[in-house]
Amino acid sequence: MASAAADASAGEESLRRALSEKQVEVDAQGSVVRELKASIASKDLISAAVEALSALKLEKASIEKRLQEIVSASNGGHQNKEAFRQAVVNTLERRLFYIPSFKIYRGVAGLYDYGPPGCAVKSNVLAFWRQHFVLEENMLEVDCPCVTPEVVLKASGHVDKFTDLMVKDEKTGTCYRADHLLKDFCKEKLEKDLTISTEKAAELKHVLAMLDDFSAEELGEKIKLYGITAPDTKNPLSDPYPFNLMFQTSIGPSGLSPGYMRPETAQGIFVNFKDLYYYNGNKLPFAAAQIGQAFRNEISPRQGLLRVREFTLAEIEHFVDPEEKSHPKFGEVAKLEFLMFPRELQVSGESAKRMVLGEAVSKGIVNNETLGYFIGRVYLFLTSLGIDKERLRFRQHLANEMAHYAADCWDAEIECSYGWIECVGIADRSAYDLHAHTKLVIAPVKKELGLAFKGNQKMVVEALEAMDEKAAMEMKAELETKGEVEFQVCTLGKNVTIKKNMVAISKEKKKEHQRVFTPSVIEPSFGIGRIIYCLFEHSFYTRPSKAGDEQLNVFRFPPLVAPIKCTVFPLVQNEKYEEVAKRIAKSLTATGISYKIDITGTSIGKRYARTDELGVPLAITVDETDSITIRERDSKKQVRVSVDEVASVVKKVMDGQSTWADVLWEYPSHHSASADE
Amino acid sequence: MASAAADASAGEESLRRALSEKQVEVDAQGSVVRELKASIASKDLISAAVEALSALKLEKASIEKRLQEIVSASNGGHQNKEAFRQAVVNTLERRLFYIPSFKIYRGVAGLYDYGPPGCAVKSNVLAFWRQHFVLEENMLEVDCPCVTPEVVLKASGHVDKFTDLMVKDEKTGTCYRADHLLKDFCKEKLEKDLTISTEKAAELKHVLAMLDDFSAEELGEKIKLYGITAPDTKNPLSDPYPFNLMFQTSIGPSGLSPGYMRPETAQGIFVNFKDLYYYNGNKLPFAAAQIGQAFRNEISPRQGLLRVREFTLAEIEHFVDPEEKSHPKFGEVAKLEFLMFPRELQVSGESAKRMVLGEAVSKGIVNNETLGYFIGRVYLFLTSLGIDKERLRFRQHLANEMAHYAADCWDAEIECSYGWIECVGIADRSAYDLHAHTKLVIAPVKKELGLAFKGNQKMVVEALEAMDEKAAMEMKAELETKGEVEFQVCTLGKNVTIKKNMVAISKEKKKEHQRVFTPSVIEPSFGIGRIIYCLFEHSFYTRPSKAGDEQLNVFRFPPLVAPIKCTVFPLVQNEKYEEVAKRIAKSLTATGISYKIDITGTSIGKRYARTDELGVPLAITVDETDSITIRERDSKKQVRVSVDEVASVVKKVMDGQSTWADVLWEYPSHHSASADE
Known part of the structure; x- marks a missing residue:
């Protein structure tokens, strides 16, 4: 490749x-x-x-x-991909997997509802996530509010840095993401203007590669250089400036307590670290987890379900001793082999390669066992849902993509019609997050200050204690290097000299076995909506109808995620068959199996087609009163099962205790003349 | 009573x-x-x-x-209740069932996190809700965003009417809920000032009864009359004025699209009614459901987990033909008997009475079978969770409590230390909600208008089409009664006379079998956090320790809601026992049973006490290598089970396939000298 x-x-x-x-x-x-x-x-x-x-x-x-x-x-067979996507999206919208929110009021860009089948898929994915991660690893799950006071997001850095660069149409005021306009310009030029020189083409490609690294000034220069104007009006554009992506609000009636809708769920875990550590018996490592809504007020959302203004995140924060990142269960995933895309391959222009996870860790390609363990668990999670192994890769962040504090970072990327999409981020964030919420302790040494400043001591103490974090950390650094520092005391109207012995400045740390440290955090963070959308694309296929006159849509969802587990159809409208159908429905409910019953007179072929389009794995057709036919969605093979057994057979296949192959072996097969094939 | x-x-x-x-x-x-x-x-x-x-x-x-x-x-043994509540709340906070949110930043009133055991209880309650309502009734579950554009909440009435009356300390600006101040004043006066006259006492009691009905003016008068001042400062208070309880925000970067965090989940269902109706094969009745966060920016939250600024709602909207509200499954709940508190009993000063649900419906006490069916299902839901039957009643709304459009409304109220708390509202809301989102159609009859107004026709048409809903509905009413109406056309600078034949004004309706109607909505709406808090209180008890020197806390959660299903303890620190414990832990995980393993050397009695406090139903003590002891939390009885069987025995009891009594009968009982009793 x-x-x-x-x-x-x-x-x-x-x-x-x-x-x-x-x-x-x-x-x-x-x-x-x-x-x-x-x-x-x-x-x-x-x-x-x-x-x-x-x-x-x-x-x-x-x-x-x-x-x-x-x-x-x-550009990846652009048109084919668009056509495929349109087929998937049409089916998804027509069958209410999702619905543009507030459609009857013309909708709001970037907001979507999950309709009944989509909602069921989502709830199955989340239930499996809980089983696969929280239960299996004994994680501490928490549930924190979305409304978050400013002080928390100030400490985490979101108030200052959670921004995208925006430009405005200078006449109409319409807003655009600056990088999107530049990206669109370069792509269009490269695709449609074949007369540009090789040098120009190289330049545009370089711009595309550097897009995420440009400062506001650099973006502004490029936009001016290429004469890019507002796409809708061709009006001139403003210079790029940062727009904070958090939805702002106000807490309480006073209007004096600014708050935001959380942009991620992780902060709720970090601020509770101490309590959770205590709950865990003051022992490391342990992991906390949270599933919940997060919010990003995107400037101009595109890409359908992939870039939305409100979405469900499932996040894990695994706290670990920074000097001991081995993992006792790493052996269970070490032999997994899948597509990995380390930094070096990206830099040298190569493609992702199949690698054995254990080797990637032992060779140091993946920083440590714990990070590797989570990569393996994420691989198992995604493929169990039905994500295609060949369109899933783990891509390591390049040095310029990673935050300066991060030790290593891998994204699970899934290929869909929009390209390779980041669906899970797995980052070793070192000690940054806990550090951000760690309390600053400024301890003036009153005795020394009293000796030095006599009657002014109180004013100096107060001024020292009133320092913000930045000032305090600068003073700490200067005291450590120079031993003393000039310090302005406003209440005295003058500067005083503070010496090293006059104040202790520190951030609280964790003591374990007398060694003092802040735990490292390894954070797997799942964009549930993105995973689900990619799953929709990977599960979708079409096949000709029996008559060959149309293409029928099918979602090949595994039982684990299928929104409805089976359908119940009386073959023909007939009181006896309907009775049996209702009896079966009752036994399915008692077993906890979701089903759809259809007693309309529609042809059985049409009824199969309708439910194939919802990804229902099994269809029960009542064609006799003591035994019925079960038909499997993808193979379209059929078996005969007695009415009393049917619920337990369906349950076994849905729970994964049996496979369809087992059922085919155990029960007589059935060749129906009345069915669709 | x-x-x-x-x-x-x-x-x-x-x-x-x-x-x-x-x-x-x-x-x-x-x-x-x-x-x-x-x-x-x-x-x-x-x-x-x-x-x-x-x-x-x-x-x-x-x-x-x-x-x-x-x-x-x-006042209900006020002090006993306070002491009991304090004991429950202390245990809940100490064991991290919940945590005041952002505690390390001094917290935010009315926001709480669920810590690990609380989060597990919540997720169990929601899973059971899905099983009991969505799956059992084949409901259409949807999942809509929290961020909602203003136009939707304008139509639903929330922008104009979702308010509480607020007063401000005139000097400090601190805000208070006006009715709370008046309520506190009256209660305190009645309790502490025994010298007030009988007449005065009666007056204060009347004020308390009327509190919810007072207008801003009436509340203001009372506050002045009683000389009520700001509780913290004794400063004078402003007149009461309405404060909208929705968290406001802005959607997109322009600042021109106001939005709110939804105050309920129901609107997401109503705006999708047409699509859901289509999904259901254009048939009534059907129910849609949604679980999600809702937000209310309370003026000054009190009562801990009962009045919070962000909470989880689970709502059902059952759409039904207004002339056909019978329910095919009503027979399944008709024989249930529980405390009901109809309007008449409340008005005549009596207490709630045990009634048979079927009789309540047939006597017309409950308006219709569908409403009755949901009351029955809610009763079964709450009592299955562990809510005490004797502290649960269904209270009918008084005429003055109900919205004018509602046909009938019953609240499931649960008694806890704060009194009787509304935890589920079950309302027959008639056609109001769908009507609110129904499109207004103003159809000017151009021919008639042309004849009447000639060259001015265009201006008249535009003015007619620009009418807002209120003006249009008023015109419609007047045209129907008087046949004509004076209408101001600003662009003409004068009034014109509009006659009945010149304009058709209507709201879209549903056609079924040629009869045109808007479906009625029956809405059971569950405050999940309130139910969980009441469940905590109803499940809590204390018992003396073996030595009799302290009271131990226990939560008697049924297996269905218990946050952790069992514990695994090696009796003593010993490599062999630890091996067995880990083997059992693995088999529990494979079975999907959540457990807590404790291999510390703490005494077995202390370990039991610790997990009783988390409401863990079963404890597995590894005291041999081939068989172990299972101890039940409430009876403290013990049986011996082989290591290979233990996971399946625990699973059976947790799934409700066996009871503990079955286990006691099947397995040999065990009398341990080493245990806590």
């Missing part, structure tokens, strides 16, 4: 070069023709020149076509 | 009267004594008068004491 990509890239470059050379030839020959015509040359001479020009134009067109093909392919 | 309450009330009245009469006597005798002393009467005379005065004072004191007892009792 790596060399294919490299070939394509080389091909594109040489074609762009060939194209511009050919353009020069065409222009030159065009001049020749014009001159010949002006000089009243012989008809033969002119027509020969025109013919040559036509030939050159044909050659140019041929180069253009090849270049267009390569550009489109490097 | 009813007559006891009535007796108490009569007793209080006669005692208040007796007390004030006695006070008159005491004052009179006091005057006698003073006069005698002034007139230099004989010592004997004076001392006889003083003795009489003392006797009177003693009699007064005795009346006072009896009155105080009655007042305290009518």
Whole structure:
């Protein structure tokens, strides 16, 4: 794959070069023709020149076509993907997997409802997440409010740094994400303008690669340089400036307590660290977990369910001794082998490679066993849901993507029609988060201050204690290097000299076995909506109807996530069959199996097609009063089971105690003339 | 009970009267004594008068004491309840069932985190809710965002009417709920000032009864009348004014799209009614359901977990033909018998009565079968969780409590230390909610308007189409009664006369079998946090330790809600036992049973006590390598089970397939000398 990509890239470059050379030839020959015509040359001479020009134009067109093909392919078969996505999205919206929120009021960009089947899939995914992570690892699950006071998000850095760069249409005031406009410009230029030079193409590609790293100034320069205007009006744009992505609100009636809707659930865990540590018997390591809503007031949401203003996060914070990151259960995942995309491969332009997780850790590609263990568990989680192994990779953050405090970071990326999408982030965040909420302790040494400042001691003490964190940490640093520092005491109207022995400044730390440290945090963070959307795409396929006159849609959800586990249909409208159907329905409810009963007179084939489109794994057709037919969605194979057994058979397959293959082996197969196949 | 309450009330009245009469006597005798002393009467005379005065004072004191007892009792053994609550809350906070949110930043009133055991209880309650309602009734569950645009909440009435009346300390600006201040004043006066007249006492009681009905003006008058001041500063208070309880925010970067955090989840269902109706095959009745966060920016939250600013609601909207509210499954709940508190009993000052649900419906006490069915299902839900039947009643709303559009409304109220608390509202809301989101259609009849207004037709049409809902509905009413109406057309600068044939005004309705109607909505709405808090109180008890030197706390959670299903303890620290314990732990995880393992050397009695306090139903003590002891929390009885069987035995009891009595019968009992009893 790596060399294919490299070939394509080389091909594109040489074609762009060939194209511009050919353009020069065409222009030159065009001049020749014009001159010949002006000089009243012989008809033969002119027509020969025109013919040559036509030939050159044909050659140019041929180069253009090849270049267009390569550009489109490097854009990933853009049109095919769009068509596929449209088919999936149409089915999802028509069957109410999701609904644009507040549609009857024209909707709000970036807000979606899960309708009945979507909601059921989501609740199955979350239940499995709880089983796979919380229960299996004995995690401490907590549930904190979404409304968060400013002070917490100030400490975490979100008030100052949780921003995107925005530009405004200078006349209408419409807002756009600055990087999106630049990205769209570069992509469009590269795809549609085949005449740009190789150098220009390289420049635009470099801009695309650097997009996330640009400062407001750099983005503004590029926008000016390329003459980018507002997409809707072509009006000039303002300079880029940061827009905070948190939804702001006010807590209580006074209007004096600003708050925000949390942008992540993690802070609720960090602020409770001490209590949770105590709950765990003052022992490390332990993990806390939280599932809940998070909010980002996106500037202009696009990409449907992938970039929304409100979403469900499931986050784990695994607290661990920074010097002891081995994991007792690592052996259970060490032999897993899957696509990994370490930093070096990305930098050298190669593709993701299959690697054995144990080797990735032992070679130091993955920083430590605990991080590796979670990568393995995330792999098992996603593939159990039905995510395609071949379209799942773990990509390591490049140095410039990672926060300065992070030790290592891997994203589980899933490939869908929008490209490779980050669905789970697994970060070793070192001690940053706990440190941010650690209490600053400023302890003036009153005796020394009294000796030095006599009657002014009180004012100096108060001024020292009133320092904010930044000032205090600067003073601490200066005292440690220089031993003393000039300090302004406003109430005295002058500076005083503070010496090292006059004040102790520290942040609280954890004592364990007399060693003092702040625990490291390893954070797997799951974007549940993104995982579900990718799952929809990976589960979707079409197959021809029996008559061959239309394509039918199917979601191949595994039983674990299927929104409805089975359907119950009387074969024909008939009181006896309906009785049996209702009896079966009751026994399914008692067993805790969700089902859909359909007693309409619609043809059985249509009823199968309707429920295949909802991803229902098994269909029960009541065609006799003592035994019935069970049909499996993907194979369309059928078996006969007695009415009394049917609920327990369905339950076994849904719980994973049996497979459909077991059922096929155990029960007589059935070939129905009345069914859809 | 009813007559006891009535007796108490009569007793209080006669005692208040007796007390004030006695006070008159005491004052009179006091005057006698003073006069005698002034007139230099004989010592004997004076001392006889003083003795009489003392006797009177003693009699007064005795009346006072009896009155105080009655007042305290009518306040429900206030102090006992406070002490009980304190014991529960201490245990809940110490064991991290819940935590005041953002505690390390001094917290925010009305926001709480669920810590690990509380979060597990909550997730069990919600899972059971899904099983009991959504699955059992085949409801359509949806999941909508919390962020809601203003237009939706304008239509639902929340923007205009979702308010509480607030007063401000005129000097400090501190805000208080006006009704709370008045309520506190009246209660305190009644409890602590025994000298007030019978008439005054009756007046204060009337104020308490009318509290919810007072307008801003009436509340303001009372506050002035009683001279109520700010509780913290004694400063004067502003007049009461409405404060909207929704958290406001802004959607998108422009600042031009106001939004709110939803105050209930129901609106997300109503705005999707059409799609859900279609999903259900265009058939009524059907129910939709939603679990999610809701937000109320309370003015000054009190009552701990019962009045919070963010909470989880579980709501059902059952849509039904307004003329056909029978329910096919009503028979399944008709024989249930429990405490009901219909309107008439409340008005006549009686208490709640045990009633058979079927009779309540057939007698018309409950409006219809569907409403009755949900009351029955709610009863089963709450009692399955462990809510005490004797402290659960269904109270019908009084006429003045109900919205004008509602047909009937019953609250499931649970008694706890704060009194009877509304935990589930079950309302027949008639067609109001769908109507609110139904599109207003104003159809000017251009032909008639053209004939009447010629060249001005366009202006008239535009003015008609621009009417808001209120103006349009008023015009519709007037046209229907009078046939014509005066209508101001601003663009013409004059009034015109609109006749009935010139405009059609309507709201969209549902057609079913040619009959046109808006479906009725029956709405059971569950305050999950309130239910959980009441469950904590109903499950809590204390018992003496073996040594009798302390009281131990226990939560008697049923397996369904217990946060952790069992514990695993090696009896003593010993490698072999630890191995077995870990083996058992693994088999529990595989079975999906949550457990807590404790391999510390703490005494087994202490370990039992610790987990009783978390409400863990079963404890597994590893005291041999091939069989172990299972101990039940409440009976403290023990049985011996082989190591291989233990997980399946625990699972059976937790799933409700076996009871502990079955286990006691099946397995040999065990009398351990080493245990805590």
